[in-house]
Amino acid sequence: MTCADFRVDATAAVAVGKVGGTDHPLWVELPVDMGPELKHLRYFVAVAEDLSFSRAARRLYVSQQALSRIIQQLEHQLGVKLFERTTRSVRLTSAGQAMLGPARQSIAAAEDALKTAQRAGSGGYQRSLRVDISSSGLQTGAVLLRHFRQLHPQIPVLQIEEGVTRGLVALQEGRLDVLLGLATHCPIEIAAEVIRRETVVLGTAADHPLADLEVVPVARLADFELLLPTEEAAVEWVEFVAQFCRQAGIRVRRWPGVTYGSHGAADVLRERLCVTPTTRWHEPPADLVFRPLVEPVPVFSWAMMIAPAVENTPQVKAFVECARLVAKQYDWLLPRQDDMFREADATS
Template sequence: MDTRVLRYFVAVAERLSFTAAARDLYVSQPALSRQIRQLEADLGVELFVRTGREVRLTAAGGELLPSARKALDDWRDAVRVVRSVAAAEANVLRVGFVVSGGGSVARRARAAFAEQRPDVTVEPKRCDWGAEPDALRQGLVDVAFVWLPADTDGLRAHVVATEARYVALARDHPLTARESVGIADLRDEPLMWTRKAPKEWVDWWAVNPRPDGGEPVWGPENDNVDEMLEHVATGAAVCFGPESMAAYYAHPDLAWRPVTDIEPLRIAIAWVSETVNPVVHAFVAATVRLSSAT
């Protein structure tokens, strides 16, 4: 059976809403409904009771749910192991990161590791917003620089750096006259956000709720850093990023200012708990040594 259909079933079963599941899966509701109807036809049973706006699991659906979750977990683990073994066999270490990743620590760690293990090819792998932990669990990368907070279930993580958070503003924004800003200064500013990342990740970066209990003014959505900064450069919104992003993404129409009264970003080196690949452990050790020396 296509694991995608099981993933669709689990999404609906956990939310008891086709609308919410379709939104989180990035598919249309009619397409999702068709897939669930086809699954019910293939099994010869009804999995959901649909009465008006209410959706409930049938007894059969309730019985299928834990088995479907286990099947998805087993398949994810099998895929991760196969990908990791193939990379190890090719003497390749895939290092995941998002945008500016682990900052200077990451770059120095890759350089030091290349000197230590010239026989290993280090391949940087850019992840979507907040997707580093899932990339590890899916075997798309062997080790990753993860922006915390994040769901590190099934992973091991060691914090190797902290960075102040900055706000990006259009060059002609009035706040650029200041050397730094506070979160209250940004109360009425539309804020860039993304559906790509988990909601908890988005809320932390958005400082939601704000110290006064309010919610940010949500601005345009984005799928990647380039889209985000283009919106900011036109004055459509502001965005937050770590200090390394402010240094790396210089732009003639942007200005970055530190936000002095919000907690900094913590960056961790993370890997799958069960990994036995000595190359992974060697890279982690090199990164931790460098972070301790700074």
């Protein structure tokens, strides 16, 4: 084959060589629309923010002619006008306005990807710590996250509040790193470590009859409806409450309504529609009271549940170390001498 026997079919993007009088394809380039480059998006955002090609060009350290040419290429590629230009002004078209927000997000995502790669290459943290604390209204998760952010400000935290039932699924599917809660339903392949044994209290309105008691025997709950989550959201908590009520010889009377979060719970408690067994709240409202439950004393075992695929990652190891430090600092694991209810202890 000689140079004269070689040709490129531009329409089909096929390089053809003649061998023995017959055409044979040497390579084929399939037409692929790669979409706008990141550089095009940066230039578009600069012009959109300055509404001036000359100012944007100075900011980008390129000539005004080069910037104008790149914007024209982008408009040609998209098939829409992004700017309305006159001799005196530049303004975004409706298409340009629609594109500005996503363009900024794309640039930010690309920059984050580059920083993540750099951190990974230098032995740093690769991504956010994804942790489900069950509820930010409860003391345990809120305290842990506050200490973790103070100790490790360089690790971004993605805080999730879906609860144990959904959290266990997320752990198994790789969508979550750490889950806080009762580990009675935790599969054997997921590591669980108890970090706090917390006695349960009863939340009521300040003017509720039970608020006058210093401690509330569990048997007294037989006369009142209890605010509980749905079994779909927190079956482990519903079972836990049913267990200590059975031990006291009573059945649970569930309030028929459902609330989401501590604010919603506080509203129905204030109206004296129900009472709620709970662990301690992070910032309890002044018009609610919380009394210890006794006879028996229910003890809730907070556990860290960790996805096996991430338990040795730097961010998860840092969280585990922080949780152990906080547990020691606040004596969260000290054995108690009172009548503890241990049937639901995740370590048993």
